[in-house]
Amino acid sequence: MSSALFVALVLPVLAGAHSYVWWRMVRATTSPGSWWRRAGTALIVLLALLLVAAPPGERALPAPLATAVGWPGFTWMAGLLYLTLALLVGEAVRPLLMRVRRRSGGDTAPAARSTASEAVGEHPYGTGSASGPDVPAPASADGLAASRRMFVSRVVAVAAGAAATAAVGYGAYTALGPPRVRHIVVPLARLGPQAHGFRIALISDIHLNVLVGRSRTRQLVDLLNGTEPDLVALVGDLVEDADVAVQGRAAEPLADLRAPHGAYYVTGNHEFYSGAEQWVRFVSGLGLRPLRNERVALPGFDLAGVEDASGADHDDGPDYEAALGGRDRERAVVLLAHQPAQVTEAARYGVDLQLSGHTHGGQLWPFTRLASLVEPNVAGLSRYRDTLLYVSRGTGFWGPPVRLDADPDITVVELASPRA
Template sequence: MVIVFVPLALAVLVGGNWYLWRRLFRDTTRAPGALRRAGAALIAGGWVLAVGALVAERTGAPFWLQRTLAWPGFLWLALSLYLLLAVLAGEIARPLLTLAIRRMPERRRGAPSPETAPPTPSAPQAPSAAAAPSAASPALPSRRLFVSRAVGGAAVAAAVGTVGYGTYGVLRGPRLKRVTVPLAKLPRAAHGYRIAVVSDIHLGPTLGRGFTQGIVDTINAAQPDLVAVVGDLVDGSVKNLGPAAAPLARLEAPSYFVTGNHEYFSGAQQWVAEVRRLGLTPLENARTELPWFDLAGVNDVAGESTGQGPDFTKALGDRDPARACVLLAHQPVQIHQAVEHGVDLQLSGHTHGGQLWPGNLVAAAANPTVAGLDRYGDTQLYVSRGAGAWGPPTRVGAPSDITLIQLASTHA
C-alpha cells in the first residue's frame, strides 16, 4: 500500500501545484520572465515552510523554530487548498466570461465606431510624428489574457478572504453552544445539570496562553456544574506548553480530563500529571460516582501502541446499570464499545467538524458522527467541533465551539 500510495500522493501534489502555477502565473503573463519565476518560488517556498512546520512539531524541534515555521507554513496549507478550489471553480466561469466579452459591442471593447472614425484621405499621406504610435504605450491584453487575469485575480481574492476570515474565527475564540440531552435514568433532582464540554484546544506554536485564558473565561461565565476536557489539549511538551495550559487552574467548576490521540504524540503521562497539578481530575480508564450519575473516562485508542489504550471493562465493568452514565471518550469511533457497556451519553471531539471544508466529507468517512448529537441504540453521542485548530489556525464551514450540555430528566 505504501509503495502505491506515496507515489500517487506525490503525483497529485506536484500536479496540483503545477496547475496552480499555470493558471495564476503562466496564463496571466505574456512571456517567460520574473513574474513566472517568482510564482514558482512562492509555491515551492510555501510547501517547504509547510513541511518544515509539520516536521518541526512532530520531532520536538526547538520551540522558537516551531513558532517561526508554524504561522507561514500552516497558513500556506490552508491557502493552497482554497486557491486550488477557487481556480477549479474558475474553470466554470472562464468560458462564460469569454462568451460575454465576445458579445460586447465593438465600441465597448475599445474599437472606434463609424461615427468617430477619422475620414480616409483621398491620397496617401506621410504619418506625422504626433500620429505615430508611441513605443512606450502598452499593448492591450488579448481576450484570453484578460480572462485569465480576471479569473486568477478573483480566485486569489476568494482564497485569501476565506482563509483570513477562517483564521479570525479561530483567534477570536470558540463560541458557547447550548444543547439539551434527555436521559431516562437521570433522577428528577438532577434535571438541568450542566456539563461544559471542551475538546481539541490544540495548544501549540500558534495557540498559546491567551487562547487558553479566553476558553477558561467563557466556561466560567457559563457557570457549569462540571467541566469535561475530552482530549487533544496540546501539540507539544509540558516544557514548551506548560505556561500555555496554566490558565486551566482557574476553572471554577470540578473539571475532568481524558487523553486524545495528540497527547500520545506529546508525552501523555507528563500531561496527565500536569493537568492533575492544575486541578483537573484525569480519568484514565476510570470512573467516579457523582451524586446523580456515574462519570467515566477512557484513554484514547492511540494509547494502544504504548499499552495505555482504552479499557472499557476497567472503567465500566462493575458499575450499577440502574444509574445514568456519562462517558468521556475522545474519538467518536469508541461509541460501539460504549453501547455494549450500557453508557447513556458519550461526549467526544476529535473530528473538528472537518475544520476546513470539504474536510467534513473526509471526517464523515472515518467517524460515525462528525458533529452534534446522535443516537446509537440506547446510547447518545455528542461530538464537539472543538475549541481550537490543528495545523492551520483556520476553520472554514466548521466554527469552533464550547458546548454547554444540559442534562434533562425524563421524569421531570
C-alpha cells in the same frame, strides 16, 4: 503519518496542486521572462517549502523559528485548498468569459487601428504608405487569441485570489476568535432526580501549538468559568504534538477552572503522539482529574472515562470493562471518550451518554460536508442504539489556523431526569 507514507501519498498531491496554481496564477497571466513571472514563481516555491516545513518544524525547530515558519506555512495549507477550488470553478466559467470577450470586441482594437493606418497611407495627402514603417502591422489571429486568453486568465486569477483570500481570512477570524458557547438539554431515563439540571461544561481539542498559547487557554478558562458549570470535562487533544517542556506553560491557566464537582480529563490521540504520561501527570498537577479507564460516583449518576483508541498502539488503550464493568445498572452513566467511534463499545456496556470531540466538525469546508462519509457522528447530538452521543466541534484547529463552516464551540450539557 510516517515519512515514507508522506512522501508516497501527500507530496505528489501537494506538488500537483502547486503546479496547477502556478500554471493558472503565474504562467497564464504573465509574459515569458517578465519580472512578474519570476516573482510569482519564486513566491509559489517559497510557500510550498514553508508548507512542507511547518508540520515537522513544530517539534524540530526552536519555538520562535517554528512560529515564524508555522504561520505562513500552515495558513498556506488553507490558502492552497481554497485557491485550487476557486481556480477549478474558474475552469467552468472560462469558456463563457472567452465568448463574452470575443463578442464585446475588446480585443479588435489593434485590427481597427491597422485598417485606419492603411487608409491614411492611401490618402493622397498622407505621408505614409500601407506597407511603410510608420504603419502598424495588422494583428494576427493567433495574437488576438493569445491576448484574449491572457485577459480572461487574469480576470479568473484575480477573482480566484479574492475568493480564496476572503475564505481564509474569515476562517482565520473564526478559528482564532472566541468559541461559541452552546447549551443543550439531554434527558437520561436513569438519571437520579438529584442530578436534574446538572451542568457539564464540555471542551475538547484545544490543540495548543506554535500558533496559539497561554492567552488562548486563559480565554477558554474564562469562558468555561462564565458558564457556571457543576463539572468541567476536557475530552482530549489538549496539545497538538508537543512536550510539556514546550507547551506546559501555555496549559497552566487550566489550574483556574472552577466547578463544584471539579474538572475531569481524558486523553486524545495527540497526547499519545506527544507522550501521554507526561501530559497526564501535568494536568493532574493543575488540579484536573484524569479518568484513565475508571469511573467516579457523582450525585445521581456515574462519570466514566477511557483512554483514547490510539493508545492501543502504545500499550495503553481503552479498557471498557475496567471503566464500566460491575457497576449498578440502575444508575445512569456518562462516558468521556475522545473519539466518537468509541460509542460502539460504549453501547455494549449500556452507557447512557457519551461525550466526545476529535472531529473538529470537519474544520474546513468542504470537509465539513464530506466528513460524514467517514465518521457518521461529526458534530452535535445523535443516537447509537440505546446510547446518546454528543460530539463537540472543539475549540482549536489542526494544521491551518482556519475554520470554515465549523465554528469552534464549548457546550454546556444539562442533564435532565424524568423523575425530577
